[in-house]
Amino acid sequence: MDASSAGEGFTVALASGETVTTRQILLATGMVDELPETVGVRERWGTGVHHCPYCHGWELRDGHIGILAPGGEPFAELRVTLLRGWSSNLTLLTDGSASLDRPARQRLEALGARIDERRLRAYEDGPDGGYRVCFEDGEELPVAGLFVAPSQHQRSGLAETLGCGLDTAEPNPAPFVVIDSTSGETTVSGVYAAGDLTGPAQSVILAAAGGARAAYFMNHALAAADAQAALTAAGLPAGSDGD
Ligand SMILES: Cc1cc2nc3c(=O)[nH]c(=O)nc-3n(C[C@H](O)[C@H](O)[C@H](O)COP(=O)(O)OP(=O)(O)OC[C@H]3O[C@@H](n4cnc5c(N)ncnc54)[C@H](O)[C@@H]3O)c2cc1C
CATH class of the missing domain: 3.50.50.60 (FAD/NAD(P)-binding domain)
Known part of the structure; x- marks a missing residue:
């Protein structure tokens, strides 16, 4: 799998050979434990x-x-x-x-x-x-x-390929993907991350919560952009994006 920025969104090349375009990406590719x-x-x-x-x-x-x-x-x-x-x-x-x-x-x-x-x-x-x-x-x-206490590394190179910031600072034992703690967005606009690849507190419920949180803010951003486009098309100013 490979991914790259394409205009306002991203192009993702799947292992099947298929290529898809997307406006956002959620990375949830986990870590590898080195035993x-x-x-x-x-x-x-x-x-x-x-x-x-x-x-x-x-x-x-x-x-x-x-x-x-x-x-x-x-x-x-x-x-x-x-x-x-x-x-x-x-x-x-x-x-x-x-x-x-x-x-x-x-x-x-x-x-x-x-x-x-x-x-x-x-x-x-x-x-x-x-x-x-x-x-x-x-x-x-x-x-x-x-x-x-195994060392870890990212299971996928996608975050690095997309240019997402990685936190290699001590005392982290691994390079984790840096995210905004509220939205789950990485340092690359439109790319979000959730789960083990974002930090050392790793559990099923935390990963699921991170995914749910990111989905909330991803949908928020998409809805806000679509609303903005509709308002612009109607010749109206943007409204409040609320939450
Ligand atoms: C031995 C062990 C025991 C554990 N026990 C518990 C427990 O009792 N309770 C608990 O809450 N947590 C436990 N955990 C932790 C828990 O499993 C993880 O925190 C959780 O699975 C993290 O979910 P995740 O989605 O972030 O990553 P993962 O579960 O690692 O899922 C990532 C997925 O992405 C896939 N992937 C990666 N790269 C690509 C790619 N390029 N293309 C397509 N797919 C890709 C991987 O194959 C994988 O299926 C345990 C972990 C281990 C290793």
Whole structure:
């Protein structure tokens, strides 16, 4: 799929070979999660491996939660911060020596996380619906589930192709599409965006709400433009566009 500006609107080339013209575009193409390479993690994504404490914290409450943060990456402390309300039994797995300085270690430990720097061999199903972290030294650690903080990238290049502004500023872990917080319009007039591609607060209900909000303002803009054209054709001045 490809899209480009065309006069007052846009031309969209579909994978089928068909080309359509449109006055507006709503981008809702989502993000791609870049998962850790550990054997068994990808296969258990969404069942034994999670990223969102708000989506899956309840299921793992009071259980032993593993937090896989290779090297002790920067979002490890945020994961611990968000998960310690669900369980006091947290193990941070760094899969090798962590690049954590002394204050970072002290903070994590004060927040209740154990730090395990052993190299991982695999992540497997365990007994009773649980899971186990398998270390290269042959030992195993039973867990109720594993949390990761995957990096993300835009699933589609459409936003960039259309010239939409992307926010790459810290502390965002990914380049999200910049939108007006009221209308959902991107930095390109007539192009709106909703859902995961607009920011790190990612859930079904937020994505649906973003889509509904954008649709409200897209229709508003189209109706206002059509009304303006009708009034101009009738030789009348534009009225109030209300809401
Ligand atoms: C493992 C996992 C578990 C989750 N659990 C929960 C949960 O329990 N509760 C919750 O609320 N949220 C959960 N989420 C988050 C939720 O799935 C997302 O927030 C939501 O799906 C985002 O919707 P979206 O429409 O923005 O993007 P997506 O759901 O990613 O949809 C984007 C769609 O656009 C399509 N697309 C992309 N590019 C193109 C193109 N060029 N042409 C045509 N189509 C294209 C993609 O194929 C995809 O179908 C979970 C996410 C994951 C990964």
